[in-house]
Amino acid sequence: DSQGFFHQWSAIAAQRGVKRLYIGEPNAEAIAGEAPDLIIISATGADSAVRLYDQLSAIAPVLVVNYDDKSWQALAIELGRATGHEARAQKIVDDFDSREKSLKQRMTLPEQPTSALVFSADGKSANLWTAESSQGQMLKQLGFTLAVPSDKLNNSRSM
Structure with a gap:
């Protein structure tokens, strides 16, 4: 979208003041300019910034996650644990599981x-x-x- 986010996340990104730092290639200077206390990067895929690990780790601690081999639920728990939001992540997973169970009963x-x-x-x-x-x-x-x-x-x- 015009903000640089997937359409489904655009409104919540705007609501929470999430700022797009770059489009496409990761930009260490843009990341450093935000003075983050934690940097999370993907281990694989087009959005991976692993090649910038040394540069980024000079800015802040870097957590490298691989999201292509696990469920979003496992990833949410992993990120929740890393950011101090484990209970909230677990609630989101539990709410999804409940909704999924209801949906499965109605699906053909x-x-x-x-x-x-x-x-x-x-x-x-x-x-x-x-x-x-x-x-x-x-x-x-x-x-x-x-x-x-x-x-x-x-x-x-x-x-």
Whole structure:
């Protein structure tokens, strides 16, 4: 969006005064300018700033998280623990679990297994969510059985 956030987070980011420091490439100078007391970076993916770890760790303690191999719930608990908000993170997870249970009782799933192929907004790329991905784990929790991708596909190349 115009603020540099995903559309679904834009309003809450504005409400909480969250400031976008950069778009695309991580910018250590912009991060340093905010004088953070903790810097959280992704271990993998397009948003990873691992290559800046030494630079960032000179600014503040750095927590490197890998979010592509765990559920959002596990990530929320990990981040809650790191930031002193563990009880709040656990409440959010518990509230979600309750809502998920209610939703599962009302859902009618399509024939299984199914594939979760999600195209980017620009139509130039797509992601195939597997059972191991965080998105796939959530779909499994809802009762979906994800089809196993062909051996010709893997997460390290484009086709």
